[in-house]
Amino acid sequence: MIMKWSTIKPILITILLFCPLAVNAQEDNKDYSTGNIYTAQPEYSKYDKRLHRFRRNWNRLIPTHNAIQFAGNMGMFSIGTGWDYGKRDQWETDLLFGIIPKHDSNRTKITMTLKQTYIPWSLNLNDKFSVEPLSCGLYFNTVFGHEFWVNEPSRYPEGYYGFSSKIRTHVFLGQRLTYDIDKERRFFAKSVTLFYELSTYDLILISRVTNKYLKAKDYLSLSFGLKFQWL
Numbered sequence: 001m002i003m004k005w006s007t008i009k010p011i012l013i014t015i016l017l018f019c020p021l022a023v024n025a026q027e028d029n030k031d032y033s034t035g036n037i038y039t040a041q042p043e044y045s046k047y048d049k050r051l052h053r054f055r056r057n058w059n060r061l062i063p064t065h066n067a068i069q070f071a072g073n074m075g076m077f078s079i080g081t082g083w084d085y086g087k088r089d090q091w092e093t094d095l096l097f098g099i100i101p102k103h104d105s106n107r108t109k110i111t112m113t114l115k116q117t118y119i120p121w122s123l124n125l126n127d128k129f130s131v132e133p134l135s136c137g138l139y140f141n142t143v144f145g146h147e148f149w150v151n152e153p154s155r156y157p158e159g160y161y162g163f164s165s166k167i168r169t170h171v172f173l174g175q176r177l178t179y180d181i182d183k184e185r186r187f188f189a190k191s192v193t194l195f196y197e198l199s200t201y202d203l204i205l206i207s208r209v210t211n212k213y214l215k216a217k218d219y220l221s222l223s224f225g226l227k228f229q230w231l
Contacts, residue, residue: 060085064231065189067094072199072223073170074098074113074141082115084229092117092137100143115139119176132176135195141168163203172199176227189228197223 044052063081070077075098082094098111117137124130142148148166174197181190204219 062231065092065227065229067096067225067227069096069098069223069225071221072172072197072225073168073201073221074139074223075100075111078111078113080113082227084231088122090119090121092119094139110144111141112144113139113141122178128180130178130180132178132193135174135176135197136172138169138171141170141201142166168201168203170199170201172197174198178229189230191229193227193229195225195227197225199223 060083064084066079066081068077068079072078074096078096078098080094080096082092085091085093092115094113094115094117096113096115098113100109100111102108115137116139117135119132119135121134122130122132143166150164150166174195176193176195178191178193181192199221200219208214208219
């Protein structure tokens with residue numbers, strides 16, 4: 001079948017008109033230095049930016065690790081969750097709940113600890129292990145129970161004690177060893193950190209100043225723990 005010129009002519013004119021436009025559009029989107037074609041980035045509205053910022057701030061509230069600690073004047077065992085942050089994740093904040101067995105008291109007690117840790121540097125031993133030669137910080141600990149108080153009860157003369165029996169302030173130094181789990185073997189954590197800490201607290205430090213006979217074992221507490229990093 002032979003097409004007439006009158007039929008082909010409109011088609012050729014259409015191709016000649018629109019092909020240069022298509023070529024020019026591609027040329028405008030081409031990076032001549034690399035030969036790559038790119039598309040213009042969309043411009044986000046103020047609403048989109050605000051929504052993105054809102055979601056990002058909420059994501060920061062998601063805990064990044066869990067921790068278990070033995071001793072440390074915060075209970076026989078304490079367990080909790082925490083957050084890593086900073087340019088090198090050198091800061092940690094943990095919220096822990098612990099148990100004090102009743103022993104010679106009439107009931108088991110629950111403790112709560114807010115802990116802040118600073119880790120100056122980390123050294124890689126190999127592709128699996130890393131060591132943090134220094135960790136330091138402080139934590140505030142409280143015991144739940146009616147027998148503990150923040151303000152001195154009225155049954156005591158004013159200034160008789162001069163301190164709270166409910167809240168203790170601790171300082172500590174420690175070291176850490178971290179093992180990075182293979183991606184194929186990860187289940188609920190990407191790394192596990194073993195740590196120990198030497199700590200002391202406000203009242204016993206005051207006692208040490210006024211009672212020179214106290215030895216290190218009397219005012220220092222040794223604790224051990226595990227940190228499971230999952231973000």
